[in-house]
Amino acid sequence: MSNPLVxxxxxxxxxxxxxxxxxxxxxxxKAVDGVSFDVFEGEILGIVGESGCGKSxxxxxxxxxxxxxxxxxxxxxxxxxxxNTQELKEQTKNMQMIFQDPYSSLNPxxxxxxxxxxxxxxHSIGTSQERxxxxxxxxQEVGLNPLFRGRYPHQFSGGQRQRIGIARALxxxxxxxxxxxxxxxxxVSVQAQILNLLLDLQEKHNLTYMFIAHDLAVVEFISTxxxxxxxxxxxxxxxxxxxxxxxxxxxxxxxxxASPITSPDQRKGEKHIFQGDVPSPINPPTGCHFHPRxxxxxxxxxxxxxxxxxxxxxxxxxxxxx
Amino acid sequence: METVKxxxxxxxxxxxxxxxxxxxxxxxxxxxxxxxxxGETLTLVGESGCGKSxxxxxxxxxxxxxxxxxxxxxxxxNGTDLLQxxxxxxxxxxxxxxxMIFQEPMTALxxxxxxxxxxxxxxxTHQGMSKDEAMARAVELFHxxxxxxxxxxxxxxxxxxxxxxxxxxxxxxxxASPEPGLMIADEPxxxxxxxxxxxxxxxxxxxxxxxxxxxxxxxHDMGVVxxxxxxxxxxxxxxKVEESDVNSIFNDPRHPYTLGxxxxxxxxxxYKHAKRLEAITGTVPDLxxxxxxxxxxxxxxxATDICRSSFPSMSEINKDHSxxxxxxxxVKREKAQ
Numbered sequence: 001m002s003n004p005l006v007x008x009x010x011x012x013x014x015x016x017x018x019x020x021x022x023x024x025x026x027x028x029x030k031a032v033d034g035v036s037f038d039v040f041e042g043e044i045l046g047i048v049g050e051s052g053c054g055k056s057x058x059x060x061x062x063x064x065x066x067x068x069x070x071x072x073x074x075x076x077x078x079x080x081x082x083x084n085t086q087e088l089k090e091q092t093k094n095m096q097m098i099f100q101d102p103y104s105s106l107n108p109x110x111x112x113x114x115x116x117x118x119x120x121x122x123h124s125i126g127t128s129q130e131r132x133x134x135x136x137x138x139x140q141e142v143g144l145n146p147l148f149r150g151r152y153p154h155q156f157s158g159g160q161r162q163r164i165g166i167a168r169a170l171x172x173x174x175x176x177x178x179x180x181x182x183x184x185x186x187x188v189s190v191q192a193q194i195l196n197l198l199l200d201l202q203e204k205h206n207l208t209y210m211f212i213a214h215d216l217a218v219v220e221f222i223s224t225x226x227x228x229x230x231x232x233x234x235x236x237x238x239x240x241x242x243x244x245x246x247x248x249x250x251x252x253x254x255x256x257x258a259s260p261i262t263s264p265d266q267r268k269g270e271k272h273i274f275q276g277d278v279p280s281p282i283n284p285p286t287g288c289h290f291h292p293r294x295x296x297x298x299x300x301x302x303x304x305x306x307x308x309x310x311x312x313x314x315x316x317x318x319x320x321x322x
Numbered sequence: 323m324e325t326v327k328x329x330x331x332x333x334x335x336x337x338x339x340x341x342x343x344x345x346x347x348x349x350x351x352x353x354x355x356x357x358x359x360x361g362e363t364l365t366l367v368g369e370s371g372c373g374k375s376x377x378x379x380x381x382x383x384x385x386x387x388x389x390x391x392x393x394x395x396x397x398x399x400n401g402t403d404l405l406q407x408x409x410x411x412x413x414x415x416x417x418x419x420x421x422m423i424f425q426e427p428m429t430a431l432x433x434x435x436x437x438x439x440x441x442x443x444x445x446x447t448h449q450g451m452s453k454d455e456a457m458a459r460a461v462e463l464f465h466x467x468x469x470x471x472x473x474x475x476x477x478x479x480x481x482x483x484x485x486x487x488x489x490x491x492x493x494x495x496x497x498a499s500p501e502p503g504l505m506i507a508d509e510p511x512x513x514x515x516x517x518x519x520x521x522x523x524x525x526x527x528x529x530x531x532x533x534x535x536x537x538x539x540x541x542h543d544m545g546v547v548x549x550x551x552x553x554x555x556x557x558x559x560x561x562k563v564e565e566s567d568v569n570s571i572f573n574d575p576r577h578p579y580t581l582g583x584x585x586x587x588x589x590x591x592x593y594k595h596a597k598r599l600e601a602i603t604g605t606v607p608d609l610x611x612x613x614x615x616x617x618x619x620x621x622x623x624x625a626t627d628i629c630r631s632s633f634p635s636m637s638e639i640n641k642d643h644s645x646x647x648x649x650x651x652x653v654k655r656e657k658a659q
Binding site: 160195215217254261 | 520599
């Protein structure tokens, strides 16, 4: 495998939550709690997990949109944090983000050309003529008619808006793009178009994606490697083929079992559905966070969080019983 | 499937429903006919704006009217035309024979009353029970929908329950009718996490074995259809485009849109080693400017001139499977190759 483009080392992001009440107390929400992994050049690393597992926070912290509580993220072996403004500005050229909601992530008062071209303005790239050409080129590339450059976001459909968001993210020719639930707000037929577009662009520009989604089927389709999160921690990480063939962690198993079937022929009399709710990340269970829902839990699981074990080459899982 | 009797419970007959908007008339549902048999689960599937929720809400008249308007059609429930009922009569129907569960249980439950008292209300209003009796029945229903510690949980407010538990409470409330004839479930699992969705679908499946009811399930998710449906109606831009038993929809789709919808799913087994999805091009047409042709024509690889000018009549593939497409024979031929 090639060199790591991004190295995430024991990254933590805690939020302080104020509890309103007679006595004001503060509890700690450990959204990302000691996460380590590498992202290699040219790969699509899928991050999957349910709501509240910290996957979006992870994406934003890696991009330095959130300041980390502890830990380090290296981009091409250099820290993404602790930089002066000029260095930060340089960094954003390489690292960009595509957001989930194509409605709230575009400024409704700005025309499309302005939205896509804003980063070119900020970095003073090219002459205004060159910028304008670049914007038209970007619009074409993501499948938007450049004639619509003077329109406002509300004049576009959800899928088209997501294309605007993608064009904006690519304007500075980044190497690394975090796609945060980039297709989950879209209808299935549009979702398929956008997934294809993301793959086309990745190939063409040799991009590296960190693709965050709650939908296992989407992650399974697009990723080359998959990382599974549960309550702020990585529970399993492996190459896609390895993870699909053999999911080791009980939570990964639960995700695969719960994943909707694709044909009525697959209906089974008895499914082994995992019971119980996702606990609150404010007060996660002791030991392994998954133990209250886990049918395989042993005494040790209640006491101590399991370390990452390499179960096969390049395939890691954090579980006491594997 | 054995529980499906041939008796018809609900028949929507040629429904046309429109909304008057500032920009003009939006024909949300056009010439729609659907029947639901007793004990059957029918799913209405389609993408946002296809009219599936408007159809469901016109049964128990939850569409805002105005601006909404029934232009024509009948909705027969056990032989009674619901569209002719007075306001009080339809309200009674909602609490007794037609129940509904919504996508977002947080907005569907009243935040200032405990979930138990909201369920007890149904018993007290529609069956004249005393408060104690009604609360006791609420506990029974919480057992039925597998809420742990029901005696304690009935005293909880909606915000004290998790999303999955709230949806269970909603389902319990829907079951509070004395004779749950029809349960309308509008995207009941869309707002839930996958592991919780699996639990709720499992629960609905179990309940159907225990309680005799028909379910009208509205969803955009073909996975939910595969899991739950007996029969499927596929809608596109206000029209029914294909109707069939669940197996034929997945194994022998005949409408280009149904085919496209199935091909859009990344979980489709055909994409095991594929690099791209076979996506439908283009976007859903604007219902304001849509003509009388097939609404899918502008995105359809099979479209011919006639598709743009006239909506096709029904073609029967077999007694359980019908399609509304001028070129369904070409779809079949292409699939065979």
